[in-house]
Amino acid sequence: SQTIHxxxxxxxQPVGSPLSLECTVEGTSNPNLYWYRQAAGRGLQLLFxxxxxxxxxxxxxxxxxxxxPQDRQFILSSKKLLLSDSGFYLCxxxxxxxxxxxxxxxxxxxxxx
Amino acid sequence: xxxxxxxxxxxxAEGRAANLPCNHSTISGNEYVYxxxxxxxxxxxxxxxxxxxxxxxxxxSLIITEDRKSSTLIxxxxxxxxxxxxxxxxxxxxxxKLSFGAGTTVTVRA
Numbered sequence: 001s002q003t004i005h006x007x008x009x010x011x012x013q014p015v016g017s018p019l020s021l022e023c024t025v026e027g028t029s030n031p032n033l034y035w036y037r038q039a040a041g042r043g044l045q046l047l048f049x050x051x052x053x054x055x056x057x058x059x060x061x062x063x064x065x066x067x068x069p070q071d072r073q074f075i076l077s078s079k080k081l082l083l084s085d086s087g088f089y090l091c092x093x094x095x096x097x098x099x100x101x102x103x104x105x106x107x108x109x110x111x112x113x
Numbered sequence: 114x115x116x117x118x119x120x121x122x123x124x125x126a127e128g129r130a131a132n133l134p135c136n137h138s139t140i141s142g143n144e145y146v147y148x149x150x151x152x153x154x155x156x157x158x159x160x161x162x163x164x165x166x167x168x169x170x171x172x173x174s175l176i177i178t179e180d181r182k183s184s185t186l187i188x189x190x191x192x193x194x195x196x197x198x199x200x201x202x203x204x205x206x207x208x209x210k211l212s213f214g215a216g217t218t219v220t221v222r223a
Contacts, residue, residue, distance in 0.1 A: 006156075036213075043200070043212075043213040043214045043215045043216060044157070044200075044212070044213035045212070045213075046212055088154075090156050090157070092156075099145045099162070099164075099204060101147065101159040101162060102147075102149070102157075102159065103159060104156030104157045104158070105156050106155055106156045107154075107155065107156045109154070
């Protein structure tokens with residue numbers, strides 16, 4: 001069976017510090033991978049998605065970047081965090097583009113102080 | 114932009130069926146309707162999806178109107194653990210992007 005791992009679960013970082021969140025998927029190959037952010041009391045906002053190694057599409061211009069160094073690894077990064085980067089970050093995967101369900105990790109709650 | 118409209122909240126009695134409506138009046142002919150739920154501080158959980166026909170699995174049933182402009186998620190016997198935010202989304206074909214709206218906050222009461 002397929003599983004998705006996301007870490008850390010919680011993170012408190014000062015403004016201006018770097019960020020690296022990691023997500024890995026097990027039990028499948030060539031998944032589509034996604035990073036979402038959820039601000040308190042709001043819906044999910046798609047940040048990045050990837051259909052293959054090194055292929056990253058950005059949905060929202062911002063202070064963040066994403067990379068996919070391996071087939072089942074997706075990394076969310078920032079060089080200098082802003083207060084507005086606080087939120088709940090979720091990694092997700094699908095098998096392919098043909099109407100397969102999204103499967104989410106348990107998320108990382110980031111607080112920028 | 115979310116392409117669906119859901120009520121912001123609803124209450125349900127434990128043991129009763131919970132019927133969650135969703136409007137997707139601009140849905141295209143080949144877009145699927147997906148339902149997810151999110152329990153506080155966890156990642157969203159996939160529930161069910163469908164295109165035209167009604168669907169049922171171990172978690173819920175999905176009823177899609179004949180014109181496909183709306184759907185209803187049915188939780189047949191709600192439990193306290195079903196308290197969550199429920200999201201209805203539509204997915205364009207061959208499009209890797211999904212956007213979630215605010216969803217419906219469902220509270221199951223004993």
